[in-house]
Structures are given as structure tokens and as C-alpha cells.
Amino acid sequence: MDDVSMRRAIERKRDGEALEPSVWDDVIAAYCSGDVDDAQMAALAMACVWRGLEPAESVALTRAMVASGATLRYPEGMFVVDKHSSGGVSDIVSLVAVPLVAACGVRVAKLSGRALGHTGGTIDKLEAIEGFNATLPMDVFVHQVERVGCAIAAQSDAFVPADKRLYHLRDRTATVPSIGLIAASIVSKKIAGGANAFVFDVKCGSAAFMRDVRQAEALARMLVDISEQFGRKAHAIVSDMNEPLGRCIGTGIEVTEAREMLRGDAGDERARSGCVQIAAAMLELGGVGDARARAMRALEDGSAYTKFVEMVEAQGGSREALEALAPDERVTKLRASTEGVVVAIDAVRLGHVARELSAHNRRAGIRLGARIGDRIARGDVLADIYGAGADPGSIAAAFTIGAVSPAARPLVYATI
Ligand code: URA
Numbered sequence: 001m002d003d004v005s006m007r008r009a010i011e012r013k014r015d016g017e018a019l020e021p022s023v024w025d026d027v028i029a030a031y032c033s034g035d036v037d038d039a040q041m042a043a044l045a046m047a048c049v050w051r052g053l054e055p056a057e058s059v060a061l062t063r064a065m066v067a068s069g070a071t072l073r074y075p076e077g078m079f080v081v082d083k084h085s086s087g088g089v090s091d092i093v094s095l096v097a098v099p100l101v102a103a104c105g106v107r108v109a110k111l112s113g114r115a116l117g118h119t120g121g122t123i124d125k126l127e128a129i130e131g132f133n134a135t136l137p138m139d140v141f142v143h144q145v146e147r148v149g150c151a152i153a154a155q156s157d158a159f160v161p162a163d164k165r166l167y168h169l170r171d172r173t174a175t176v177p178s179i180g181l182i183a184a185s186i187v188s189k190k191i192a193g194g195a196n197a198f199v200f201d202v203k204c205g206s207a208a209f210m211r212d213v214r215q216a217e218a219l220a221r222m223l224v225d226i227s228e229q230f231g232r233k234a235h236a237i238v239s240d241m242n243e244p245l246g247r248c249i250g251t252g253i254e255v256t257e258a259r260e261m262l263r264g265d266a267g268d269e270r271a272r273s274g275c276v277q278i279a280a281a282m283l284e285l286g287g288v289g290d291a292r293a294r295a296m297r298a299l300e301d302g303s304a305y306t307k308f309v310e311m312v313e314a315q316g317g318s319r320e321a322l323e324a325l326a327p328d329e330r331v332t333k334l335r336a337s338t339e340g341v342v343v344a345i346d347a348v349r350l351g352h353v354a355r356e357l358s359a360h361n362r363r364a365g366i367r368l369g370a371r372i373g374d375r376i377a378r379g380d381v382l383a384d385i386y387g388a389g390a391d392p393g394s395i396a397a398a399f400t401i402g403a404v405s406p407a408a409r410p411l412v413y414a415t416i
Contacts, residue, residue, distance in 0.1 A: 065184060068162035078107065088207060094112060128325060133315050197285035205243075207244075223236050237412055240410065247367055249350050253363065256325055259323075264300050280295050367383060369382050369384065383399075
């Protein structure tokens with residue numbers, strides 16, 4: 001695509017027209033080859049943010065981006081499910097749901113990212129287990145999914161290089177918030193990952209990309225629709241992210257929370273419910289009946305934990321290393337200076353602090369002593385802060401204590 005054709009595509013999108021699939025193919029190919037530069041691509045991205053994309057355009061963009069790189073293939077007849085979260089704080093769902101679903105007989109191939117902004121990354125968390133290797137060559141990854149039933153590895157740079165470049169540009173040019181662009185970016189990476197079915201966990205709330213339930217639902221619907229256009233089965237769940245999902249925020253300490261849940265510890269009710277809900281959706285896609293009850297059984301009978309240990313061992317870690325993982329011994333108790341009800345928790349602030357804390361110490365982080373809606377007395381523990389270097393005042397500022405209980409918030413706003 002030459003300069004003039006790209007300029008014409010930008011003008012047409014600026015004026016609200018839908019671009020044909022062949023134009024999207026040309027745009028992405030030219031951007032990858034360097035024939036189209038960042039200036040023109042940023043202008044097109046901004047036009048997309050303002051004018052939106054027709055569903056057919058998102059599908060075309062997804063297809064063009066998948067074609068920019070490698071695609072993973074599983075052996076004929078092997079059914080594999082994958083999940084994706086749009087990013088949250090204390091989001092331990094992948095750590096729990098992946099081995100849990102595999103323990104129930106459905107293979108899971110999870111390609112994950114690293115921490116971004118205030119949100120944690122599953123890969124960084126797993127690397128807190130001594131010896132754990134998350135950068136698997138793709139043939140080793142496929143073999144492990146076949147043999148063990150699950151694997152979690154870092155997304156290879158060979159997949160969807162167009163998205164890597166475009167996402168970076170969108171981040172720099174304030175053009176991330178377009179449902180059509182986000183959906184194409186997410187689904188292209190899932191398609192390249194080769195699974196047959198996907199569950200999308202679209203987070204919604206003050207600590208999520210999507211603040212508004214209607215927008216989150218629109219994204220969820222588009223993720224499912226695009227996936228189906230590629231012949232994949234898909235479910236999406238719009239879930240709350242107005243406070244951390246679990247109690248622990250950090251890298252290693254989130255692994256300890258997931259580990260205890262997998263061992264059958266009831267743990268935090270909201271976190272457990274979130275993990276089981278996603279696992280059940282994955283199991284349904286894999287044809288397992290009575291999925292929720294089946295998932296609960298696997299948590300209670302130890303089979304989910306056994307599968308987690310098997311996965312950790314297959315990826316270079318050991319049961320001993322997993323079980324030795326514990327929060328840093330240095331703990332500061334953050335206590336409430338007043339009585340009342342917790343009406344809000346600033347998960348973005350906590351996510352940033354925990355990310356900084358655990359950047360050089362995988363056993364550091366924050367454990368919540370109270371959640372939104374909890375009634376507290378003066379002196380009650382709001383949070384345990386593990387490791388050294390955090391400013392307790394900055395963590396205290398994340399808690400808003402009031403006199404009146406806030407309205408109850410559901411964990412799940414919609415399922416698609
Ligand atoms: N996550 C992605 O992978 N892509 C986006 O565009 C936004 C969030």
C-alpha cells in the first residue's frame with residue numbers, strides 16, 4: 001500500500017466509512033513492512049476511536065493481524081481451551097482455573113502476558129516459584145498440553161507481531177479505547193495461539209479498562225462474535241473489578257493464595273467464586289456437564305492441586321519450591337484509624353504499590369484484611385504489608401471508610 005492509498009483509507013475512516021477487508025489486509029501488511037509509518041497508522045487508529053469499526057471490519061482486522069505472524073497448531077482431534085482476562089488486580093483466576101479445568105479432563109493451553117500498568121501478569125507470578133520456566137518453545141508447550149493436560153507460557157513474539165507494534169503505538173497515542181481495536185487485538189492473539197475455544201473474562205469497574213458495564217458487555221459480545229467467525233467456540237463473562245478480586249496483591253503472594261485455594265482451602269469467597277465461574281465456563285465449552293459442581297469437586301478432592309503440581313514440575317519447578325513459597329517475614333500491619341464501613345478500595349493504587357514492592361522481591365506484597373462492605377472497628381487490620389519499602393500511608397489512602405454500607409455489587413454482571 002502506498003502513501004496515497006493509506007491517506008485515502010484514513011480519510012474514509014475519518015468520514016465514518018467502513019473499510020473493506022482487502023484494505024485492512026493492505027494496511028496491516030504495509031505497517032509491518034514499514035511502507036506505512038507510525039504517523040499514518042496513529043491517524044487511522046484515532047479515526048477508529050472516533051468513528052468505531054463495523055463488526056466486519058473488526059473481523060477483517062483480526063484476520064490481517066493473525067496473518068502477520070506464526071500460528072500454533074495442535075494435533076488433529078485434540079480439543080484445547082484457552083482463557084483471557086482483560087486485566088485486573090489480585091486476578092488469580094488463571095492460576096486456579098487452568099489446573100482445575102485440566103483436572104476435570106479438558107486440556108488448557110494458556111498463553112499469558114506480563115504485568116501491565118497496575119494489573120498483575122500471570123507469568124510474573126508463576127516465575128516467583130523457584131525454577132519455573134514460562135518461556136517454553138512452542139513445540140514443548142504443545143507437547144506439555146498433550147501430556148500433562150495444561151501449560152501456561154509467555155506469549156511468543158512470533159505471534160501477531162502486528163499487534164505488538166500497533167498496541168505500543170496505540171498506548172503512546174491514546175488510541176487504546178476502541179472496542180473494535182481492542183477486540184481485534186485480543187482475539188488475534190487467541191486465534192494465533194491455536195486453541196479451539198476461548199473464555200474471555202472482561203473486567204469492569206474502577207480498576208479495569210472498561211469502567212462502564214454497557215461498554216464491557218459490548219466488548220464481551222464482540223470478542224465472542226469475532227471468535228465464532230473464526231470457527232471457535234467462545235463464552236465471555238463480564239466481572240467486577242471495583243476492588244481486588246482476591247486478598248493478596250503481588251507476585252509470589254498471589255501464588256500462595258491460589259495454591260491454598262487449589263488445596264481445598266475455602267479462602268476468599270469472592271475470589272473462589274470468580275475462579276469457579278470461569279473454570280465452569282471453560283468446562284462447558286469442553287462438553288463437561290454439571291460444570292460448576294464438577295469444578296468444586298476437583299477443588300475439594302485434591303485433584304486440581306495435584307494437576308497444578310504436575311504443571312509446575314513439567315515447567316522446571318518442584319512441589320518443594322511451590323510449597324516453600326511464603327510471604328516475606330517482614331510484615332507491617334496497617335490498622336484502621338477510625339471505625340465504620342469500608343465503602344471503597346482503590347485497587348489501581350494498590351496494584352501500583354504491590355507491583356513496585358514485588359518488582360525486586362517476589363515474596364513482597366499486600367494482603368487485604370478488609371473488603372468493601374466490611375464493618376471495621378478502630379485498630380482492625382486493613383492490610384498486611386509484606387517486605388520492606390512501601391509507604392503505609394499510601395496504602396492507607398486506598399481505603400475509604402464511611403458510615404453507610406455501600407450497595408452490594410455482583411461479581412458477575414453478564415455472561416455471553
Ligand atoms: N489488551 C489487549 O491485548 N489489547 C488491547 O487492545 C487492549 C487490551
